Amino acid sequence: MIVVSAASGAFGRLVVDRLLERCPADLVTAAVRDPGKAADLAARGVRVRPGDYDVPKTLRTVFEGADRLLLISSPELDPARRAAQHRAAVDAAVDAGVGSIVYTSFLGAGTQSDGVTAAHHATERGLHRHFAGPSRSAGYGSFVLPTKNESADLICHRRLCSQSAPCSAARTSK
Template sequence: MSIVVTGATGHLGRHVVEQLLEKVPADQVTAVVRNPGKAAGLAGLGVRITTADYSVPGAFDTVFTAGDKVLLISGSEVGNDRVGQHKAVIDAAAAAGVALLAYTSAPGSLTAALADDHRGTEAVLTESGVPYVLLRNGWYHENYTENLAPVLAHGAVTHAAGAGRVSSASRADYAAAAVAVLTGEGHEGRTYELGGDAAWSFGEYAAELSRQTGRDIAEHPVSARELTGILTGAGVPEAFAVILAGVDASIAEGELVVDSGDLSRLAGRPTTPLADAVAAALKAA
């Protein structure tokens, strides 16, 4: 039996593996990676490395064993039949007889197109017969703080979210929740709505950037159509730019405010404040 983490070399996956090793021996953790060349750091931690690609038919057929607990981290390639890719993993897990499969989904209130693949995957999972947990992850701080360069260059936070608020948290926070589920008991059949303890607006985000940089960082609200144009002008593929603008439209409707408290309860601590994430990003810049 093993705790199996797919997408283990990704941003979230690495946090999960590292935090798992604080709770279980390394020989009980399997990291599933697409590119073994990127897994040297994980291998150095003593975990088992298995290579499997979501997009390769049959790749997961021999990955799982009976009694495994699995974290299926959603694929990052939006628009590439993610539901079909996830179904292949779920089918392999069902055939092996895993004890639990946790899936990183999206908030139940989110209606943006970005959530469509997650809803499709949830339907596959709930009908599969596999004991499951839905980890409906809200927005990550890092979605904003890892891309501060254009914000600082233009001195403005540009968005199409109106006065909407975001209950974001750090990837490490979401990883802690996943680890609690994978190492705990009694989570089967549960759906957790996960988000940060404090919601913030883009005006507040701009003010926090101003405070920490000592510069005047303005809030620059635009329409969803304008934001799509700005993103495509910066080199973002148009289809993805439309999806990102759609998320801002959902934020404007309050769909990324998550007030369940599930994340901090599972993590066993308060979630990371946005100000801390901003400070870390500025230090690393």
């Protein structure tokens, strides 16, 4: 199962649309703050579940059983609050046993920890702490994307729908 966080936002919807071109809808779960705002996704067969960055319990529940997670960064502007939201999401994903996380970061966040990159830097460090090194579980991994402007095609096809994913038999649409 693939979970897309913040799936009712503009970027999340773009990714879900691209996933549905490649994967059966029952393999896609949309984590959203307000499931009512994603009724159109549910009508297309996508599982829509509550997943609020400020309510970690909802994140753990929606991430349960996920092979892969696209963690779309929070729109929160306060770096401390955004970092806390991302930390809660990463912790919930680890607790739920998610195999891989793709995270929409910010250019330069891997090396800079101030200003606009602060929360993204902290999130990348948290991902690497959980998924790197000799103590990591087999099958775990993380990918950090440089910007939200990465194409949905790259995220969906090369990252979330890899050869080992259950949706590797890409569907063609005409």
